[in-house]
Amino acid sequence: MTHVRSTPAARKSAVTPDASPPTDALDNAAIRALPHFFEHSCDRNPEAVAVVCENVELTYAELDRRANRLAHLLGSRGVTPGRTVGILLERSVDAYVALLAVIKAGATYVPLDPSFPAERIAFIAQDADLCELVTASDLRHRTAQLPCPFLELDAVDRALAEQPDHRPGIDIDPTSWSYVIYTSGTTGRPKGVAVSHASIANFLHVVTPIYRVNAQDRVYQGLSIAFDFSVEEIWPAWIAGATLVAGPTDGRRVGQGLGDFLLTHAITVLCCVPTLLTTIEAELPKLRSLLVSGEACPPDLVRRWSRPGRRILNAYGPTETTVTATCGELTPHRPVTIGTPLPTYRVYILDERLRPVDEGAGGEICVGGPGVAVGYVNRPDLTTERFVPNPVEHERAEIPRVYRTGDLGRRTPSGEIEYLGRVDTQVKIRGYRIELGEIEEVLREDDAIENAVVTPVEHDGVVQDLVGYVTLTDRAGGTSHDVLRERLRTSLQSRLPDYMIPSFVEVLSEFPLLAADKVDRTALPSPTSPPLNRRSTAHVAPGTALEWHLADVWTEILGGAAISVEDDFFCDLGGHSMAAARLISRLRREPELRGVAMGDLYAHPTVRGLARFVEADAAAAAARPPS
The missing domain is CATH 3.40.50.980 (Rossmann fold)
Structure with missing residues (x-):
């Protein structure tokens, strides 16, 4: 008989709870519904500032x-x-x-x-x-x-x-639903995850002493409330009686603009995806607590942001396990892991037959405990498939159900969990959870499409963009690829959020196949077509050395075919805020472009426009008398 090796909350944690939490909110276990956490803080200190949003304080x-x-x-x-x-x-x-x-x-x-x-x-x-x-x-x-x-x-x-x-x-x-958050689904439609008050209350009870937010903190809130990571920004802050600072909704969401915002508002606690963190160059001396989640965190990012007196936490957990299931403290020169289960949570590493794997071997991460969600709204079939009776029978009385995350992991010798990827085609892009099958289904709905495959594109080891590959049916006839791409773009934009729309759609005569007749995704070619958003305008080649240089950098960041100097970075080339931040960071490495800011790209979003701005700015600087 295989010896069961679960990871219970009782094992040594990768994070150390505060021995004396900064608030007495969680001393009262009677708080079992979400609004009562806020009301408890309100009664304790009604005149403290709860939220700052632009010029409004409440x-x-x-x-x-x-x-x-x-x-x-x-x-x-x-x-x-x-x-x-x-x-x-x-x-x-x-x-x-x-x-x-x-x-x-x-x-x-x-x-x-x-x-x-x-x-x-x-x-x-x-x-x-x-x-x-x-x-x-x-x-x-x-x-x-x-x-x-x-x-x-x-x-x-x-x-x-x-x-x-x-x-x-x-x-x-407490057993009633507190919220329903919709995530990407494989059927071409999103699926709703229902989370009870009991589950979210349990989560807040156990993370408060771990996250250690206190009443003096100013907590940045930059994520849409449509994504459950926002729960980690909002509720620990309100439980502690801290001030929640609503982030900007314009170009200051990333890069230099965000860095300036965080400095101006003296932010002390920041929760974000690692991709966003890579765009911030500013030093943030007030920042004492940094929580990263939503995607893998590169070790060099830990080294870049580590400071004496600053704590970096790495949180992991799908929506179906109520925000976060495991957490670990990250320090330089140590392997990045997703830590250990939160108190009350249980993690099992299981094989494809839901049997515990040997110590140190890889398997599917399955999560049990009071954080496991109610299930999927109107999807009893999927709920039954993913929320299963605990296969470890002698623990079933305590942990009756587990959620099959679809994530792969293994236990390290120290007892922490190392994330190893996915068992399916789900990806995280800029912190958003995406089922590639949902995009593929939308592509296949076009009469000209025989089959469709969508794959992620990585930059520096992090998924940043998507590429769609399609093969055509006999009904496609003589349809031009440009006309087809425009039709697909319209269909995708009517059905999917921007972050789920591929940057490129490549038309292939056939897909490369593995021995089992499955598509060999690793053998799909790099995109060579124009970006999906590009307007049908004539290609204009660079005319100056600076334009050639900027065009080369844009291609480096965005990929794809040659860039016209009159292509709009956002409207034509599919650039998003994260890509813009990477571009500006790349340009600012060069002495002559060190002054280029995110706002300059928004104001001059073409290669030609940005080149002329840089040249005019340099000429003006040269004409100014020395001070």
């Missing part, structure tokens, strides 16, 4: 009263415990008010990102059976066709003012 008491009014208004509109309410808002004070209001009303919040296409929002609204959508009038183009009523907060000021500002006092069942 204390805990002010935010509590505003959320209470909205909760009462939602109740008057038929929102009752157990119903689902969507939130479709840009990052703003209203978004935080709405989040609190929905759960105070006893309902389940379903966050939607404004960048989602209207068709995706409509699907989620129907699948989650939303009884209400909290939104704003400037997002009406996203809500016009929804199958549910919607409440535009900027249009109901009078109705809100008439509501009482005391807490609704709804009795919340």
Whole structure:
């Protein structure tokens, strides 16, 4: 009989909890519903600043009263415990008010990102059976066709003012759903993960002494609430009575602009994906706690950001295990691991038949404990497939179910878990979880497409972009590849978020195959076609030495065919904020381009435009008399 080697919370942890947590919020185990964590902090220190968003500051008491009014208004509109309410808002004070209001009303919040296409929002609204959508009038183009009523907060000021500002006092069942977050799915449609109040309350109880946020901290909040990593920004801050600082939604989200923002706002706690961290060059002397998650963290990034008095934590966990399941402290010159399970969590490394592997061998990471989610909304088949009875029978009474993550890992001799990749085609790109099968299904819906494969493109060992490969049916006839790509681009943009749209689509006569007739993804060629977003304009070659140099660097960053000097980095070449940050960082290594900033690229997004700006700036500097 194989000896079972699970990783329980009782084993020595890769992180050390604070012996005396900075708050008494978790001393009271009776807190078993999400809104009560915030209310506890509010009662403890009502005049502390809860959130800063642009030029607006709200204390805990002010935010509590505003959320209470909205909760009462939602109740008057038929929102009752157990119903689902969507939130479709840009990052703003209203978004935080709405989040609190929905759960105070006893309902389940379903966050939607404004960048989602209207068709995706409509699907989620129907699948989650939303009884209400909290939104704003400037997002009406996203809500016009929804199958549910919607409440535009900027249009109901009078109705809100008439509501009482005391807490609704709804009795919340801990087993009821707290939120539903939609993630990418293999069927061509996203799938909703339902998480109970009991699961999220357990998570917050166990991470508070590990994350060690305190009331003096200023915590950066830069992630969309449609992704559960945002939970790690928002709730530990509010439990501690700290100040949450809402990040910018413009070009300052990455790179130099973000570095300046973090400095200006004296941020002390930062949670982010490693890719974002690579774009920040600024020194941040106030930063004392750094939490990375969402993708593998390169060791050189740990060395770059390590400082005396600064703690770097690496968190791991899919949405289905309530935000984070394992955590480890990262230090220079030590291997990067995903640490050990959080208290109350259990991790098993199992083979394909769900049997424990030998010590040190690789297998699928399976997670058990109170953090395991309820399941997938309206997907009993998938819930049964991924949420399984604990195969370790003698532990089943304590840990009845485990979630099969699809991630591969192994235990190191120190007892920590090393992440080894995926058993399927799921990838993380810029922190977003993507099922490549969902994109492939959308591509295959075109009558001209026989088969489709989507693969990730790595830069410096981190997935940054996607490439689609297609073969054609006989029905494609004489359709030009440019016409086909334009049709596919339109279809993809109507169905998928921007981060899921391939940068290139390559048309092949056939796919390279392995012996088992499966596509050999490693043998697919590098992209040579124009970027999928490129407009049909004539190619203009570089005309100066600087234009040639900039074009070479752009090709280095973006890949693909030769770049026209009049191609727009964002609109034509598919550049995104992370690619822009990599480009600026690359250019700034050269003395003559050291002054180029992110804002310059947004203002001059073509090779020709940026070259002329650099030349004009250099000429102006040369003409200025020496000081």
